[in-house]
Amino acid sequence: MMHMQQQYQQQKHLQSIHVETSTKEVQTSLTMEGIENLEKKATSCLEEKDVMLETLNAKVKETQNQLQKQSEQLAKCLAMNKSLLLEKSQQEKKLIRKASMENRLKLGQFNTQRQGAQFVESWKDGYAFTDIFRQQERLAQERDEIDRQKKLLTKRKPHLQGAQSNAKANSVPQLSAQAYYEQDEILKLRLQALKKEEADLQVELEKLERSRNLHIRELKRIHNEDLSRFKDNPVLHKRYLLLKLLGKGGFSEVHKGFDLEEQRYVACKIHQLNKDWKEDKKANYIKHALREYEIHKSLDHNRIVKLFDVFEIDSNSFCTVLEYCDGKDLDFYLKQTKLIPEKEARSIMIQTVRALQYLNERKPPIIHYDLKPGNILLSSGTTSGEIKITDFGLSKIMDEENFDHNEGGMDLTSQGAGTYWYLPPECFVVGKGPPKISSKVDVWSIGVIFYQCLYGKKPFGHNLSQASILEQNTILKATVVQFPSKPPVSQEAKDFVRRCLEYKKDNRIDVLRLARDPYLMPPSRKATPTNNSHTMMPPPSSSSSLSLSGS
Numbered sequence: 001m002m003h004m005q006q007q008y009q010q011q012k013h014l015q016s017i018h019v020e021t022s023t024k025e026v027q028t029s030l031t032m033e034g035i036e037n038l039e040k041k042a043t044s045c046l047e048e049k050d051v052m053l054e055t056l057n058a059k060v061k062e063t064q065n066q067l068q069k070q071s072e073q074l075a076k077c078l079a080m081n082k083s084l085l086l087e088k089s090q091q092e093k094k095l096i097r098k099a100s101m102e103n104r105l106k107l108g109q110f111n112t113q114r115q116g117a118q119f120v121e122s123w124k125d126g127y128a129f130t131d132i133f134r135q136q137e138r139l140a141q142e143r144d145e146i147d148r149q150k151k152l153l154t155k156r157k158p159h160l161q162g163a164q165s166n167a168k169a170n171s172v173p174q175l176s177a178q179a180y181y182e183q184d185e186i187l188k189l190r191l192q193a194l195k196k197e198e199a200d201l202q203v204e205l206e207k208l209e210r211s212r213n214l215h216i217r218e219l220k221r222i223h224n225e226d227l228s229r230f231k232d233n234p235v236l237h238k239r240y241l242l243l244k245l246l247g248k249g250g251f252s253e254v255h256k257g258f259d260l261e262e263q264r265y266v267a268c269k270i271h272q273l274n275k276d277w278k279e280d281k282k283a284n285y286i287k288h289a290l291r292e293y294e295i296h297k298s299l300d301h302n303r304i305v306k307l308f309d310v311f312e313i314d315s316n317s318f319c320t321v322l323e324y325c326d327g328k329d330l331d332f333y334l335k336q337t338k339l340i341p342e343k344e345a346r347s348i349m350i351q352t353v354r355a356l357q358y359l360n361e362r363k364p365p366i367i368h369y370d371l372k373p374g375n376i377l378l379s380s381g382t383t384s385g386e387i388k389i390t391d392f393g394l395s396k397i398m399d400e401e402n403f404d405h406n407e408g409g410m411d412l413t414s415q416g417a418g419t420y421w422y423l424p425p426e427c428f429v430v431g432k433g434p435p436k437i438s439s440k441v442d443v444w445s446i447g448v449i450f451y452q453c454l455y456g457k458k459p460f461g462h463n464l465s466q467a468s469i470l471e472q473n474t475i476l477k478a479t480v481v482q483f484p485s486k487p488p489v490s491q492e493a494k495d496f497v498r499r500c501l502e503y504k505k506d507n508r509i510d511v512l513r514l515a516r517d518p519y520l521m522p523p524s525r526k527a528t529p530t531n532n533s534h535t536m537m538p539p540p541s542s543s544s545s546l547s548l549s550g551s
């Protein structure tokens with residue numbers, strides 16, 4: 001209807017032009033026929049446009065419908081994605097719990113016992129250990145039996161001629177040389193077989209002990225997961241779906257999560273402030289965490305775990321979202337294997353030092369201050385893959401205003417924090433003012449971690465607690481590093497450790513020189529025209545001996 005009206009109007013308009021032009025004939029060269037043609041053209045042009053407009057309108061509508069459909073489909077995909085993730089997480093949780101229940105019988109469990117008015121938890125090994133202990137007992141009995149028979153046989157040993165009267169006195173019938181030899185050989189072979197069985201059993205026991213450690217860790221994790229307020233897979237900040245508790249620290253829980261927006265796994269570290277803390281303590285904790293966030297979020301390096309996001313959960317908790325590293329940390333790995341081959345340990349050092357180099361080439365440079373196996377994440381879950389360093393909670397910014405060039409360091413304002421086995425002597429010095437520190441703190445930590453990887457124990461205070469290290473001034477006395485004879489380790493590796501564990505920080509190699517250390521260089525770059533092998537290269541700080549006395 002509208003369309004017809006429009007056409008009528010247009011025709012009237014054209015007629016008026018026609019009348020106008022016909023009255024002003026002298027002003028145009030157009031004939032009536034020409035004008036009519038023009039009229040026709042204009043009309044059909046308008047009609048075409050109308051049709052085009054209609055087609056376009058239809059197309060827009062269709063596209064809008066498609067878009068609507070696609071966004072509905074996307075929403076469905078996301079919902080399905082989320083429910084599949086949840087289902088997978090639930091199934092995994094069930095399987096883990098089932099395996100853990102079975103392991104309680106096999107590997108052991110905590111039992112709560114009453115002792116007077118108190119309940120105490122004690123550990124009881126499972127049947128796999130009882131089996132091994134029984135076998136060990138049987139082997140011990142067999143050994144006793146072989147010893148007894150060996151003694152008997154010795155008494156019946158054929159004597160040299162001069163000793164015969166003595167044998168007669170003992171009245172033990174002697175064996176012929178052939179019979180004695182035969183019996184002796186049998187006993188020797190039995191002993192050999194027994195020793196092999198004992199060694200195999202020992203290997204089995206060690207394997208079982210490692211499984212028990214894993215099982216205990218898993219039991220604790222499950223216990224903490226069940227107590228966590230985030231155990232029911234909530235979605236935080238409208239995008240992070242929590243799937244599983246990875247671990248729990250003093251004031252934080254790390255959950256494996258899934259970022260529904262970016263469609264990737266993440267690690268959500270939830271910092272929980274204690275409700276009973278005074279406001280200034282809470283404020284201090286938040287200040288600290290925000291500093292960590294500020295430092296960490298600006299870092300962009302393939303050997304450093306990326307920090308994606310931070311948000312508040314409620315007035316007492318907030319969450320930092322980190323790049324997810326599938327695989328355990330080096331601390332977990334070392335607890336399993338005790339030590340790792342030098343080649344793999346060296347590869348970890350090369351990668352860690354690369355991260356430190358990045359931290360030191362920044363302006364201002366950053367001291368990590370808490371480098372330890374627990375903060376080195378193994379992306380592949382093994383020590384032969386890529387690593388990433390994490391946890392910048394104690395990091396320090398070495399800005400010009402804080403750095404004293406005469407003293408070669410900045411004030412250590414947080415003395416007492418950190419993990420003492422990995423901190424250098426200067427962090428323990430107590431004097432008038434706070435000690436001066438630099439990024440050489442991280443160099444010392446590198447030396448300790450490398451030593452621990454190579455020998456399966458820490459170089460200083462291995463069996464001591466944090467408190468005992470402080471009480472006994474263990475690190476202040478750490479002037480000399482001792483290398484066990486086993487396992488065999490290359491001289492170059494030992495020299496590298498020595499360079500890192502140089503007692504006085506002024507003599508210790510710095511991070512940038514460490515990054516060029518011959519031990520970490522590719523083989524082709526180790527050889528120089530003057531030094532054909534890298535054992536011949538003078539280590540950067542070899543001039544200072546390790547027997548320097550401590551302050």
Ligand code: AMP
Nearest residue numbers: 246247248249254267322323324325329
């Ligand atoms: P933390 O509280 O930092 O010691 O971490 C607790 C647990 O979470 C440890 O088992 C870590 O290996 C694990 N974890 C920490 N950060 C990450 C991450 N970015 N990706 C995967 N696991 C992590």
